[in-house]
Amino acid sequence: MRQITDTILMVRPVGFRMNEQTAVNNYFQKKIEGKDINELAAKEFDSFVEKLRGVGVKVIVVDDLKEDDTPDSIFPNNWVSFHNDGQIALYPMFAENRRKERRLEYFARLEDEGFKIKDIVDYTSAEEDDIFLEGTGSLILDRVNEKAYCAISPRADEELVIEFCEDFEYTPVIFNAYQTVEGKRLPIYHTNVLMCVAEEFAVICLDTIDDAKERKNVLKHLKMDNKEIIAITEEQMHEFAGNMLQVKGADKKYLVMSARAHRSLTKDQVQKIEKHCEILSSEISTIETCGGGSARCMMAEVFLPKA
Template sequence: MKQITDTILMVRPVAFRMNEETAVNNYFQKELEGDDINSLAAKEFDEFVDKLKSVGVNVIVVDDVLEDNTPDSIFPNNWVSFHQDGKIALYPMFAENRRKERRLEYFARLEEAGFKITDIVDYTSAEEDDIFLEGTGSLILDRVNQKAYCAISPRADEDLLIEFCEDFEYTPVIFNAYQKVEDKRLPIYHTNVMMCLGEEFAVICLDTIDDKKEQKNVVKHLKQDGKEIISITEEQMHEFAGNMLQVQGMAGKKYLVMSARAHRSLTDDQIRRIEQHCEILSSEIQTIETCGGGSARCMMAEVFLPKA
């Protein structure tokens, strides 16, 4: 098994804006004025893709469909995950207007690119019971040690997480993570805004795990698997410093991909510690982050499928 891949699926936006249906529990989203939000987001998207390609990451770009009116399609990692045994998982989405993002014709593009799909495991019927698990937004997968870290929230149901773990042979590491919203502690909508897992390290905001037992348990699992823990503050998390993804480029060179905003928020010591493992690759995606309430990691669906 491998933890990182050199192939990423990304969806170019055509109707990007702040999604009113997700704003109810994504406290990172903000409204931006202006009519050209989508064109700004598309420009940021294209520059981000160019940066990934320039270091040898294989980026498969698919275009969203305007008629579907899917403002968050730029974040495909929430509805799909691709696995080394050829399986694909499809996930139930909290916001009704995000369910149209699941476009199975994208899989034909992967097959054209030489990837093999053996099975599709579909959890989407859970939407009928208002049960959700939003892909690798909710699940931080340690693919090598087969552990699934998950912060329970309205978008991450514990029973469905356990079902996923049984189907894909992962051990669940379950906890609750909170952020401060107007003097209240409210659940963080996706685990991947407070935690990122690389081959040899984890960038994590432990301060969001209020329960000390749960916090200790997460640390125990990370240490058990030899991960260096690089802690970030809640303030840095709000700059999307937890929303990162390690990828592989040319000649096996490794990169930690993040937004320019996340990069700017890091201390010299945090940067030094990350750079002991891999190079940092950052891109300016301010419009996408502000309106979408997600960052670099959310834009990349990692492809681990075997070659046909």
């Protein structure tokens, strides 16, 4: 079992904008007026892909369909996850206009690239009951230690988390996480904005876990698996410092994040990360501002076996 991969699936934007349907509970989103948002996002996307490929990460880029009107398709990790036993999971999405992002023809592209697909585990019927679980946005998978960390929210249903864990043989580590919005503590929409689990360390905003017992339990699991804990503040989380992903390049490992997240880190935090791997950051401010997601959300890790 591997925790990190050298192959990433990414979806190039064609109709990117601020999605009004997700803004109801994604408090990271903001509108940008008077600019060609999709053109700016596409430039940021291409530059990001170039950086990843430049260090030897294999990036499979697929194109979205403009007529589908899927403003968030740039974030594929919310609807699909790829597993090393050849299974693919399809997830139920909170926003109706995100459900069209699930395009199974992308899987044919993966097969063309030499990957083997054994089975598709489909949770999408839960949408009929208004039950959601948004992929590796909601689930932070420690694949080696078979644990799934999840902050419960309108986009992450506890029972469905448990069902996923039973199907894929993970231990659920479930908690509640909050951010302050206009003086109120409100649930954070996705776990992957507050934590990232890498091979030897975890970046996490512990300040979001208000319940002391729940916080202690999350720490217990990370420490049990010998993860060095790199704590970030809630302010840094709002700069997307929790939204990171460790990947494998040609001859090194990298922690991938946005330039904004990178700028928010202290010297000490950077040193702690660089003990384990290099940092690779890219400027994606349009995508972050309008989409309310960052570098990690743009990358769907491919762990499928080769045919």
